[in-house]
Amino acid sequence: MAKLKISNTIRRCRFDADEMTQKALAEKVGVTRQTIIAIENAKYSPTLELAFQIAEVFGKPLSDVFTYEP
Amino acid sequence: MAKLKISNTIRRCRFDADEMTQKALAEKVGVTRQTIIAIENAKYSPTLELAFQIAEVFGKPLSDVFTYEP
DNA sequence: TCTACATGTAAGATATATTTGACTCTGAGT
DNA sequence: ACTCAGAGTCAAATATATCTTACATGTAGA
Helix, strand or coil: CCCCCEEECHHHHHHHCCCCCHHHHHHHHCCCHHHHHHHHCCCCCCEHHHHHHHHHHCCCCHHHHEEECC | CCCCCEEECHHHHHHHCCCCCHHHHHHHHCCCHHHHHHHHCCCCCCEHHHHHHHHHHCCCCHHHHEEECC
16 A cells, blocks of 8 residues: 555644643554654554554544544 | 444445445445445444545435434 | 356465564653 | 754564355256
8 A cells, every 4th residue: 555645633632632641542542652753753554453542532533633644 | 442432334335325335335435345344244444544434435415324423 | 957157155365464582773861 | 063853764473355266055947
């Protein structure tokens, strides 16, 4: 799968959510800190399930956290 | 990652979209027919990128095609 | 009946996401 | 100066998504 066309606002969401740390977010969604870093920096595309879980943590719809630019 | 909590309306979307076939959908998003089958039947969670591409084919927001039940 | 197509399943291979552990760097506090 | 927490990187291992190929079934049409 080619270049990633997905951007996200996780970093902003974390700070809006009382400056939640990467580690804290990772623990809430049940993955490691490295996975959160990789997703924040758009190193690869997460599974849909993980994307939903992250959005849920912030109480936002998935489309507020992840956006796709074709 | 545990049991899948994601359901989808791909099958309905395909029929609404002039009875688009699994093969046709697969070609439009650049994956194989088996991948579409597996996702339709919720065998596993697709990548976020693929989910966005599928929703785009139907001209719908991702949340209309995939829903997450915590 | 015969053919073609849509759908489903399955096994083995490959690609990618995720984990684990270690290391570095910077900024805030003491 | 020292420590600590947050953030980032890297390499190797594991888990999962995706591919390839092949086969089976049901249904529609010639």
